[in-house]
Every structure is written in structure tokens, then in C-alpha cells.
Amino acid sequence: MKKTAAIIGGGVIGGGWAARFLLNGWDVRVFDPDPEAVRKIGEVLDNARRSLPGLSDVPLPPEGALTFHDDMAEAVEGAIWIQESVPERLDLKLKVYKGLQGACDPDAIIGSSTSGFKPSELQEGALRPQQIVVTHPFNPVYLLPLIELVPTEQNPSEMIAKAKELLKSVGFFPLHIKKEIDAHIADRFLEAVWREALWLVKDGVATTEEVDEAIRMGFGIRWAQMGLFETYRVAGGEAGMRHFMAQFGPALKWPWTKLMDVPEFTDELVDMIADQSDAQSGMHSIRELERIRDNNLVGMMRALKAQDYGAGAVLNQHDALLKPGALPSLEQADLSQPILTLSRAVPLDWTDYNGHMNEAKYLEAFAAATDRFMEIIGCDMDYIASGGSYFTAENHIRYMDETKAGSKIEIRTQMLLGAGKKLHVFHSMYEGDKLLATGESFLLHVSLETRRPSPPSAEIEAAMVRIAEAQVGLPYPESAGAAIRKPA
Ligand SMILES: NC(=O)C1=CN([C@@H]2O[C@H](COP(=O)(O)OP(=O)(O)OC[C@H]3O[C@@H](n4cnc5c(N)ncnc54)[C@H](O)[C@@H]3O)[C@@H](O)[C@H]2O)C=CC1
């Protein structure tokens, strides 16, 4: 059955939650008194549609339905997850819980996006405190996996387990914070770094741009993949963390940092920071900056995905949740037709300066389809580990139409020859009914020990015979065997 989420407050963060749920197949009901809420959420959704689906190497479920409601009680109807993302004012948040708890399902989870309030403060005076928990996200909520999940002893353990399961099902990484504290974990770091940066600019040590360069050219990239402690363990050399602490620990007591002092937000300081920020980034609109940020995040997260590390490992776990049933096996496929070998959205980092999928990425997609076809006939990772595989000897791609980031593409594969060492496949790539490209590949079965052609296993031979017999009625593709013609 379709799951439903209610979004209370649809600004920067509520809009991100709405996009995350919708693109993972949930229905979403929004309550926000702002007359601009429909437009604002629409713009967040546009960004999310081009960036989120392509993070997965398997298709996300069909998008859910988005509705807007003038009445909060109506918005929470049928919702199993209610996400409160109203402005960071405790009185307002408590008023919202009073309003919605009278109307919502008592078993629904009410998550708060609060950056700083403790869950016990949010539960104070609530009708059912056990229903309310902190689920603190990070902007952009549709891309970044971290949710700081902060309960109190009032929240039953089954509710926390259910919250974790639901968050994981839409691709989040719930970090269970066992001891409540103002600003949880991550925002304590962000505040400390922000405070230092404000001092550095105020004292004329660095401009806003120089502060950003100091982060993004060095430790920012390092933190994105290993965090703090793992990075410092490596920095300790072979002696590891103990050596690192002995060497750099004493410096913590030197007066390097301003620690808890906060520079006063005088007009002069605000003007200085705002002017420097305008000089640094004012040539881009906020929407442009969001798109630049999303392009960079997708590229970095997909690189981490290939390493199965950090946020990339979370993406792989989400793919594994979605994978069952995503593509048919030999037993499930209608073998009399070209077989579905790829179904995914075009990732942002597959697009180029022409604003469409780059030619090299068509080959990447066809190569993934070939890998899947190999898996279907029995050349899977276990078989490869046993010493047999296929090497591609020749490829031919024809480009017929363009496609853009976020678009759903499918590849269907016809086997033209599958006998002995030889495997000849013809892939057709579609967006809906539109033929985008064809890719023809000729492969040879090899022994990974001798690196020379060798006969495949009897099981692979039998699977190819089955497909050949089933596909015998398919017309031979007109363009198969074609080459680039000599210009007239
Ligand atoms: N902006 C950020 O970087 C992050 C913010 N947060 C937290 O998320 C929450 C929301 O922050 P933002 O989205 O940045 O604020 P925002 O100002 O962009 O959005 C708040 C939305 O709530 C709506 N609203 C106001 N009163 C309401 C009510 N009574 N019922 C329903 N909607 C109402 C407003 O119309 C507005 O659209 C805050 O608790 C904040 O601490 C969490 C992570 C990051």
C-alpha cells in the first residue's frame, strides 16, 4: 500500500523532505500558510527530480501524489509520518503539535527538523509525547543522507526501530543519538567552525572567499569521505591515533582559536560579510548556486558509491533495498522479446556542456546492460570468481535522440548470436517509447587465467540456447552490422 507523509512547513527544509518522500513513491500532503508554498516546493522538486533519481543505479518507485491543504488536520489524515519543519521557535513548534495531535493517527511518527531544540523540550506538554522525536536533516534534504534521530526515554523502542526503517526506505542514514543535547552533534561542529570563520573575517585575517578555499581545497574534501577521527588516525602514520594525539593534543591548549566568543553582529560586521559574499558569489542566483551544489554533490556521492564508502555505501544499501524485482531474471523474462537489461534515471554527472547525456555515457549504459545480460545467462560474480568471463571485442553505437538528467531510460537486449565462445548482442535504449540509441556489442568468452578465449560453462551454453530458441522469431535489427558510411 502507498505510504503517506504529511509535511508541516514547506520551506527550504520541508520542501526537501517532500521531494525525498515523493521521489521514493510516497504520497505527500503539505500544510503551509505561505501563499508562495506551491511555487517554492515546485522549485525544490524540479531540482530534486534532476538530481536524486540518478543517484540510484536501479529505478526508484513511481513518484507519489503531492497535495496542498489549507487545514493542518486535513493534511495529517492518513499520514504515517508527519514531518514538522516550521521556523526554529519553540513556542511555534509546541503550538503546531497541539494542533496536529488532536487530528493525526496516534501511531504516526512526528519528526521535527529542529536544528537545536532537544526532543524533551518538544515533548513538553504534548498530548502524546511518545509520538514526537527529533529527525534533524541536512540541506539539501533530497540528496544528503544524514538524519540525526534523537529520542528521549518517552519514545518506545519499537517506534524508534520503525522510524529507522522508514527513514532507510527513502535512502536516509539515521544516526541514532542516544543522549539528547542542544544542537545534537553536527550543528555543534558547524557552529564552532562558523564562529571561527566570523572572527577570521572580522579580524581581517581572511575574506569569505579565502575561508571557503581553506575548507573546500583541503580538509572539506577529506571530511566528506572519512570524517574527523578516521582522517586523524591516518594522519598519525603507522603509529595511528595514539601518536596523532601525542603530537597534536598539546596544541589544543594553545590560544589558536576563539572558542566560545562570538563576534558582535554589528552593522559593520554584517555589511562586511554580506559584501564579501556578494563579491564572491553574487554573479549567481540562489537557484544557480543550488544547481552547482547539487551537480557537485551528485558527482562526489557517486564517486563514493564506486568505493562503497561513507555516503556512497548508504546509496548502495538503498539500491539493494530497491533491487529485488527491478530487472527480470532468466526465469522471469519474456525471452521471446528483447530482455530488459537496464532501467534507471540519467545521473546528473552523465550530462555535459550541451545540457544532455554525454556520448561516452551511452557506452557506460550499454556496458551496464551487457553486464546484466551476462548475469542473466549465468556469468555472475560467482562465475567470474571461478575464472570465466566475457571480454568485449567490438562496439557500435548509434545516437538517435537526446536525453537529460533525471529522465528514466530503459535498455532492451536482443541476442543475435550466443554459441560457443561468441556472444553478439543488440541493445536498444528508450525513454518511454522514444528510441534514443542502439548499441551493438560482440563479446568473447575468456579464461581469466590464460586471458585467452575459452568455451563457457554448460549452464551458460544452455541459457544461450534457450534465449536463441525463444528469440528466433524476432526480426534481425536493420542497423545491426552497420558501419559509418562514406560521405556521398
Ligand atoms: N535551513 C537549514 O539549513 C536547516 C533548517 N533546519 C530546521 O528546519 C526547520 C525549518 O527551517 P527552514 O526550512 O530553513 O525555514 P523556512 O523559513 O525556509 O521555512 C519554514 C516554513 O514554515 C512555514 N510556517 C510558518 N508557520 C507555520 C505553521 N504554523 N504551520 C505550518 N507552516 C508554517 C513558513 O511559511 C515557511 O514556509 C527549522 O526548525 C530549522 O532549524 C534543519 C536543517 C537545516
Ligand SMILES: C[N+](C)(C)CC(=O)CC(=O)[O-]
Ligand atoms: C544552519 N543550520 C543550523 C540550520 C544548519 C543545519 O541545521 C543543518 C545543515 O543543513 O547544515
